[in-house]
Amino acid sequence: MITVDLRSDTVTKPTQGMLEAMWNANVGDDVFGEDETVNELEAKAAAMFGMEAGIFCPSGTMTNQIAIKCFTNPLDELIADQTAHVYRYEGGGIAFNSAVSTRLLNGDRGRITAAMIEPEINADNIHYPHTSLVVLENTVNKGGGSCYTLADIAPIAELCKKHDLILHLDGARIFNALAFTGDKAVDYGKYFNGISVCLSKGLGAPVGSVFLADKETIKKARRIRKVFGGGMRQAGFLAAAGIYALDHHVTRLKTDHSHARILGEELSKCSWVTNVLPVDTNIVLFDTVKPADEIIALLAERGIKCGSTDKHRIRFVTHLDVHTEQIEYTVSVLKAIN
Structure with missing residues (x-):
């Protein structure tokens, strides 16, 4: 049968080519910044999306939770769709890890708009949590793989700048979105403060996601990753799979x-x-x-x-x-x- x-x-299981890349990887202690293959993956992913730097982590949940902790302070509030993975499927990490509340919107198959977001931004009032972050998901898991285009994202990014909000992308299946919309990955860096790119879903790597942001945010992220237990030492064997996936499994x-x-x-x-x-x-x-x-x-x-x-x-x-x-x-x- x-x-x-x-x-x-x-x-998915690693392909033969991916296994060979993993076997031949040059590795070192990544916590010391000495794993050449991890460094190569982080730089490669950052360049692909027009961002300054990146950090390799075991999972997309970790990259998202690190991003939220980097971009918020306790008593803040983030805005996301009610189907968002960061809210529904990350174990309550927003509240536990960052002491942040969540304002949920009812988007179109998980996609929210600037017009929906703006009325939900809290006034500067001690009775309200401080609105600091907007999180988008692309593609949207609970939306059946629905996509944002860059044309959809641009007005949201403009609104965030107007109100001094941070914009983060949960790019769990971002390459699926790009394959559908035809947008260019490098243009995403113009709109987002942070991007989580998953390698272990559509791209077929066995483990890992990369969090992309500016250099100062990634410096902070390394400390948070350490606290979360995400320092993986000779992680280049896994990073090599991610590099292979980016080179061979996108198209x-x-x-x-x-x-x-x-x-x-x-x-x-x-x-x-x-x-x-x-x-x-x-x-x-x-x-x-x-x-x-x-x-x-x-x-x-x-x-x-x-x-x-x-x-x-x-x-x-x-x-x-x-x-x-x-x-x-x-x-x-x-x-x-x-």
Whole structure:
């Protein structure tokens, strides 16, 4: 039986080329700043996004939480969409790590606008937390891989400058967004104070994210990373995978998007599916008549792994370990479900 793992793009295994790059990496003690490969990855990612510097961390949760701690003070408040990963899926870290509250907005599939943000900026009043940070997510996980374009981001950045707010990007799947919009990565540095770039999702690296900002912020971030337990010593073996991913796995993301659209189109024809969110990138969210767990169990019996995001909502995520024949098999299974 064919098996297909559509639970997440985090389940990928390193390719042969990536393994060879990891094996041949020049390493040193990164906490001492002596790992050549980590230094190369940080500089490479920073240059790609038009930022001054970067810091390599074990996860996107850590890079986001470091960014929030760098950009806020206790009793501050950040603004984000109510579906934001930093709010929903990072273990309450905003409050625990930074003693910061969160103002949540109801955006369009997770995307918020300057017009939505401006009324939520608190006045300078001792009764209110100090609004200091806006966090955007691109692509939006809970939005089914929905994207911001740079044209969407520009007015938000302008508003943040007007009100002296910091703007951070949770770029968990930023390269998927770029593949969809056609925008240039280097232009992001014009708008954001901080950017988190994940290497272990669509790009297929086994571990790691990079937080990008100006040199002074990254200097502060290194101290926070140490406190969070994120100093990884000879981390160049992992950084080499990230470099390989940036060099070899970015252009192929459109294949994942094409596979996702095929699944979305087939699901829209299924009588047991009530709704399919627009498929822009590599995430397919769809609602079912029966409870999601029942459908997931049926799919599992046929070798297809997936997960739910609500009682009647299922998520498929395509990635570099899902090939055309597996998509064709999945389509045949979907057609067979009554």
